[in-house]
Amino acid sequence: MAATRTLSHTVAVIKINNPPVNALSTPVCQALIKELAEVKKDPSVEAIVLCGANGKFSAGADIREFSSAARRTVSLEDINAEIESTTKPVVAAIEGVALGGGLELALSCHYRVAHIKTVMGLPEVLIGILPAAGGTQRLPRLIGIPAALDIIVRGRHVPATEAFQLGIVDEVVPSSAIAAAVQMARKVIGKPMDSRRLSTNAVQYNINVDAFLDTALEKAKRQFRGAQAPLACIEAVRASAQLPYQRGIEKERQLFASLWATGQPQAQQYAFFSERNVGKWTLPSGERWDNVRPCQIRTAAVIGLGTMGRGIVTSLSKSNIPVIALEQDTKQLDSGKKAVNSLLEREAEKLKKQGNSFAEGNGLGSVHFTLNFEDLKNVDLVIEAVYENMNLKKDIFRKLSSIMKPDAFLCTNTSGLNIDEIASVTNRPQLVIGTHFFSPANIMRLLEVVRGRHTSPTTIATAMSLGKMLGKVAVLVGNCPLFVGNRMLGPYLEQANYLLEEGYYPEEVDQALEEFGFAMGPFRMMDLAGLDVGWRSRMEKGLAGSGVPPGTPARQREGNRYCPLADMLCELGRFGQKSGKGWYQYEKPGGRHAHPDPWVRDFLAKYRKTYNIKQQAVHPEQILQRCLYALINEGFRVLEDGIASGPEDIDVIYNNGYGWPKHRGGPMYYASAVGLHEVLMVLEGYHKANPDVPSMKPSFLLKKLAAVGGPPIKEWRTQLGKLPNKL
Numbered sequence: 001m002a003a004t005r006t007l008s009h010t011v012a013v014i015k016i017n018n019p020p021v022n023a024l025s026t027p028v029c030q031a032l033i034k035e036l037a038e039v040k041k042d043p044s045v046e047a048i049v050l051c052g053a054n055g056k057f058s059a060g061a062d063i064r065e066f067s068s069a070a071r072r073t074v075s076l077e078d079i080n081a082e083i084e085s086t087t088k089p090v091v092a093a094i095e096g097v098a099l100g101g102g103l104e105l106a107l108s109c110h111y112r113v114a115h116i117k118t119v120m121g122l123p124e125v126l127i128g129i130l131p132a133a134g135g136t137q138r139l140p141r142l143i144g145i146p147a148a149l150d151i152i153v154r155g156r157h158v159p160a161t162e163a164f165q166l167g168i169v170d171e172v173v174p175s176s177a178i179a180a181a182v183q184m185a186r187k188v189i190g191k192p193m194d195s196r197r198l199s200t201n202a203v204q205y206n207i208n209v210d211a212f213l214d215t216a217l218e219k220a221k222r223q224f225r226g227a228q229a230p231l232a233c234i235e236a237v238r239a240s241a242q243l244p245y246q247r248g249i250e251k252e253r254q255l256f257a258s259l260w261a262t263g264q265p266q267a268q269q270y271a272f273f274s275e276r277n278v279g280k281w282t283l284p285s286g287e288r289w290d291n292v293r294p295c296q297i298r299t300a301a302v303i304g305l306g307t308m309g310r311g312i313v314t315s316l317s318k319s320n321i322p323v324i325a326l327e328q329d330t331k332q333l334d335s336g337k338k339a340v341n342s343l344l345e346r347e348a349e350k351l352k353k354q355g356n357s358f359a360e361g362n363g364l365g366s367v368h369f370t371l372n373f374e375d376l377k378n379v380d381l382v383i384e385a386v387y388e389n390m391n392l393k394k395d396i397f398r399k400l401s402s403i404m405k406p407d408a409f410l411c412t413n414t415s416g417l418n419i420d421e422i423a424s425v426t427n428r429p430q431l432v433i434g435t436h437f438f439s440p441a442n443i444m445r446l447l448e449v450v451r452g453r454h455t456s457p458t459t460i461a462t463a464m465s466l467g468k469m470l471g472k473v474a475v476l477v478g479n480c481p482l483f484v485g486n487r488m489l490g491p492y493l494e495q496a497n498y499l500l501e502e503g504y505y506p507e508e509v510d511q512a513l514e515e516f517g518f519a520m521g522p523f524r525m526m527d528l529a530g531l532d533v534g535w536r537s538r539m540e541k542g543l544a545g546s547g548v549p550p551g552t553p554a555r556q557r558e559g560n561r562y563c564p565l566a567d568m569l570c571e572l573g574r575f576g577q578k579s580g581k582g583w584y585q586y587e588k589p590g591g592r593h594a595h596p597d598p599w600v601r602d603f604l605a606k607y608r609k610t611y612n613i614k615q616q617a618v619h620p621e622q623i624l625q626r627c628l629y630a631l632i633n634e635g636f637r638v639l640e641d642g643i644a645s646g647p648e649d650i651d652v653i654y655n656n657g658y659g660w661p662k663h664r665g666g667p668m669y670y671a672s673a674v675g676l677h678e679v680l681m682v683l684e685g686y687h688k689a690n691p692d693v694p695s696m697k698p699s700f701l702l703k704k705l706a707a708v709g710g711p712p713i714k715e716w717r718t719q720l721g722k723l724p725n726k727l
């Protein structure tokens, strides 16, 4: 039953019942309408409590229905209007979550009581839409424009205590919100209700609303780089101040329809469900997320307190896991300790603001700093986070193998080294796994979980569950050089470099990709990561430095095109932000503000002259096609090789680890939206003209999918099923 009703004295309790999150699906809405109609006319009912089953009020409209053929037949706002106009008082008993349409439903009630552990909010913006069931009109009427705008545009989850301070809820209780709501309902029977009907109130403000919202709009345009939903949210809130309620509702609907037509909601909703689906990993052998139990991780250790190690320690501690942090000498231990403590102080501040108290068990896990490997011997799981050097990692794993208790999991935070080679020096390859965090590890949501040849299903389940505990989205991938994300980055950066050879400047390439929506263009990203990282790896592979065979042409390696520009910058000590100069110049070494550098322009002009390269007029659209299609083509190869189990996995990796704009769904979704035939044509054209760039040779899978008409992304799996799976 989608909703049930009981009677407590003269109070009817209507309970939404649609597991797992009580989404307001069409059957739920129909049931609510029926129950409401009955209690309205039932003379034995004097007041109503609205609540959700299983400790959850509601996570809002059923997102799956948005794209399904069975379009919603009942409007949520019509139900809200029905509730609000009821002459019997309605109290919302909010437990667990009240999100989106769930909170909008609660806002239409005359009173709201929340359990202290509840979170509420209007996160529609995160799935590309706006709160279109009256949320943009009622919330500003309740808490004013600035506070409502912050909640609606950021889509953030508001804890119950903050909701109480803001005036969203009337009471916060530590025990049953339903019991408290029944009590409140009985108290308010017969009291005047006009002021409790939010739609009848005017928005209160003592600010220049237009100026305030214009500033917010400009800020949102910069911050959200092409995402339309935040801008629509601001316009809807503007309507709440300028228009009577009903016209505000019309504006809300009109903005919703315009958003839908952009295609962004569909991309963001695909991203939402993909994030949930990647947790449901399956191995070819049949072991899956729901038939393998993870081991409990009570304690953990981290080896290495460089940038990555510090973030990982903070992330573990933030999730209340006690950590032992190990460094090799006192100097590095001290500086690591200082950095971790300062990160943890910031986390503690955040927790305090959210109203979490350490006594309730919501605090930070303890961190013990040590130089002694022996201290690690009893922890359940260790994460090695030293710099990328195979021999160093092997030394560490040999040591761990002899010291750690036999069932301890050994994880490596390598960003692309061979997991099997690392595991080969241990006495437990089945307990070795890659846990590839992204920097800053205490903030970035992505965790690539890399399965080695011998990694056991229990180890996979444990690493995936650790990811969840850390609040991350963990994606299981296979073991190949650079795994998934970094592997795809190679051809993308290669094209960015070629564009410089051909006439573009770093700032022009970055601008095109940032306007597309990337958090950072490729050159700013390389400067941030440090150009020396790639340079060292190229030297190890004999592509740069003294290992290059004599007589090799500067712009060629192993018969293929090669761009030596980044190597040349490194030879001049230009490593990016850390040295104050790279593709850009910075105010000082370690500075963060990138300024176009006239020296780089001059350097590129001389380079082109030396190699007699004609400066071509390349259009921004070509920058996008070349960089993005190169990345996408490698994504298809990743699928072909069975390194990721589906296109969603790749998209989740790019959305959460590489600053891909979520409103474009992810690279593979983008390819399907642009049209696989179109992607194939561009790649074929380029490769024909540039046969010495093998990364642009269209992949087998892309050709195959294009040949069957470029089916929608959800149908790609049929073709993938016929390919090898290396998970």
Ligand SMILES: CC(C)(COP(=O)(O)OP(=O)(O)OC[C@H]1O[C@@H](n2cnc3c(N)ncnc32)[C@H](O)[C@@H]1OP(=O)(O)O)[C@@H](O)C(=O)NCCC(=O)NCCSC(=O)/C=C/CCCCCCCCCCCCC(=O)O
Pocket: 020, 021, 023, 059, 060, 061, 062, 063, 064, 065, 066, 067, 072, 076, 097, 099, 100, 101, 102, 123, 124, 127, 130, 131, 132, 133, 257, 260, 273, 276, 277
């Ligand atoms: C915090 C959560 C609620 C819970 O998190 P967690 O405990 O970690 O669990 P999850 O794994 O995330 O979720 C568990 C399963 O539940 C599924 N789920 C969650 N939320 C929803 C939902 N709202 N709808 C459907 N399914 C949901 C989830 O997928 C998991 O299932 P599975 O394992 O994948 O099978 C967390 O889940 C969360 O944050 N949820 C999302 C909350 C949210 O965003 N809410 C807002 C929803 S939108 C909304 O409410 C809008 C209201 C007003 C607009 C109404 C307008 C409707 C018009 C439709 C017309 C269609 C357009 C046509 C236009 C045209 O053609 O012109």
